[in-house]
Amino acid sequence: MFLHERTGAAALKSMAAAGRSVADPARVFAVMDHIVSTRDRSGDATEVPGGSAFITETRAAAETAGITLFDVDDPDQGITHVISPELGIVLPGLTLVAPDSHTCTQGAFGAFAWGIGSSEAEHAMVTGTLRIQRPRTMRITFTGALQPGVTAKDMALFLLTKHGAGGGSGHVVEFAGEAVSALDMEARMTLCNMATEFAAVGAIMAPDTVACDYLAGRRYAPDPLPDWSDLYSDADAQFDTEIVIDANGIAPMVSWGTSPEHSIPIDAIVPHGPGRAHDYVGLTPGDRIEHTPIAAAFLGSCTNARLSDLRAAATILDGKHIAAGVVALAVPGSRAVKRAAEAEGLDKIFTRAGFEWRDSGCSLCFYAGGEGFAPGSRVISSTNRNFEGRQGPGIRTHIASPATVAASAIAGAIADPRKIAG
Structure with a gap:
């Protein structure tokens, strides 16, 4: 699980006030990303009125809880959904949550990743579990190949244009097809990132050699990497909803x-x-x-x-x-x-x-x-x-x-x- 300074302190302080502790601190990470200054962050500076309190309180609460914090001046600091893959924290087959709707970004690695609220974050830290309503399944297949100058962002916006901002409601979306397989990992993350704008619970892609090559040697990734080659949908798998899009017809x-x-x-x-x-x-x-x-x-x-x-x-x-x-x-x-x-x-x-x-x-x-x-x-x-x-x-x-x-x-x-x- 990941926390950030805008909501992390609230979950950690509420947990501590109830006399509870993190079940497994090694599985919980916190980062300063949402309101930290991108101009001058010396002295916990932020342009957000009262924002420094979010930073200092999250730092103190993370230390008390014994969880890993990527602080304001940490060389590995960055946006949650950027640094987690960079460090090999997200891995195929994992469940990963954070109080941020764009957590679905990390489904690009074959993880089940989705955004939660602060109270759910507290529950997940203490128990290592969450109860959710079983989502429906949707496969979105992009056939063909993208034209020059067209990107994963354009794929996502095209999908939203054709099927609406509520088109994925209640579903976990699996992105598939030759146009998806041709994307590098950073582009795959862009596509999965936008699944929350489609109202999807989360997004996922089958991990392949591209994903494994990306994760190899990352700090938190196991060495050697496990065999994740069986993490894919069966050829005869049935989805509640199927959408097919010709990638060749997408423009910027x-x-x-x-x-x-x-x-x-x-x-x-x-x-x-x-x-x-x-x-x-x-x-x-x-x-x-x-x-x-x-x-x-x-x-x-x-x-x-x-x-x-x-x-x-x-x-x-x-x-x-x-x-x-x-x-x-x-x-x-x-x-x-x-x-x-x-x-x-x-x-x-x-x-x-x-x-x-x-x-x-x-x-x-x-x-x-x-x-x-x-x-x-x-x-x-x-x-x-x-x-x-x-x-x-x-x-x-x-x-x-x-x-x-x-x-x-x-x-x-x-x-x-x-x-x-x-």
Whole structure:
């Protein structure tokens, strides 16, 4: 189980107040990621009013409970769903929970991973068990191959567009098909990450040699690795729901409204949707989404802030500069990602292009009352949610792939990354 500073202290303090202790401290990890500053974290600094208390209380409670903490200045600090795979904590066949809805990210390794509440976290720590309603099963098969310039993020948004934000409700989704097998592990994590936007209980993929190669040599991974080759669905397995999607027909996607299901191909026009969504975003049916001016670009989050994401954006940004008036941030998903990116010189590409290069954390994936974009700004973002106010008061968020974020920052408007040569 993973805890973070926004909810971890509450679960740990409640447990201690009841006179209970963690059943197996070796299975519980905590990290500072949600409200930690990505600018200057010295002295537990955070832009969130009162946020330092969350950090200090989680630190104290984790020490008392005897669990592993990746603290503010730990070299392995980062976003929960980024560092857990990096360190080999998640493994095929495991059950993994955290009080965070995007825990489903880690199902990419063949683990059953899902988000829980603080009271459930307390129960899980004390007993090592949780009671849940048995979910239904759904298989989503992506056939064929992705076109150049199309990513796992586009696959997820296409699914949401076709089957709705509630399409996976009550189900554990298994992603399958040749287009899924062709993805690297970081792209697989992106696809599973978005399963919670599909209202799924969780997402899962059969572990293969790609997953095993990724985990080999990681700190918490066993050596040698066990044989996980039998962790797959039988050929004649029956699912409650089956969805088949031709990956060849997917284009770069971008959201236009206030839900991830409000997404369209980047060369399409805004469709008719809920009036409130149109009013909030300021786009009307028939408008072209491409060339819509933006004020800011955000590259980060547990969805798209891994090394491959930064590389994809840097390829487009190299030798170019963002448009005048655009504010752009690059926030690595972990300190390990940050170090690797800097070793490749990616940070220099970002800063020369006009991006601000930050430390790791959740940052402006969500607004917690601290740092924010200017009220009413239109932002292109590699995050997972475009809800009203998600990135700040009145902020109009368009979610897309890292490549689309980079291309749009250069153009000063929502732009097709296929049209901007790397």
